[in-house]
Amino acid sequence: MLTLADTSIRLYRRSDERASLRLRNYFIVTTKVGFRLSAYLRDISCKLTLPSKQVIIFDEIAFTEDPICKFDMETMVHDFWAAGIADLKVIRNGLGTLRLDYRISFTGHTSEKAQSLEVVVPLIKRTSSYAL
Helix, strand or coil: EEEEEEEEEEEEECCCCCCCEEEEEEEEEEEECCCCCCHHHHHHHHEEEECEEEEECCCCEEEECCCEEEEEEEEEEEEEEEEEEEEECCCEEEEEEEEEEEECCCCCCCCCCCEEEEEEEEEECCCCCCCC
């Protein structure tokens, strides 16, 4: 089972006036045995639903090959990143619903079904300043 350590999504204004949404996080994998996550994580997708019902697909998803915390206390921890781009006229602090769908399969058998995690997350507006 996967959970996330922190679910804050940061919002940035891009030079093309669209919004960049970034999730920098940690996968917490509850397990009774240590294993290489990249070998068994078959599918993963991530999307954010705003209160306006606008859905933003995170098209960049990555995680570290090796855990930053090896199997200990029946848990492994991996770095995790996800990012997406959306047309948002205004970016501001708020809330959204994050849905992470994933399938971990050890045998490839069809009985190993996809699982999901859905949680309300904070959206944090970030600004960048550049020296000229």
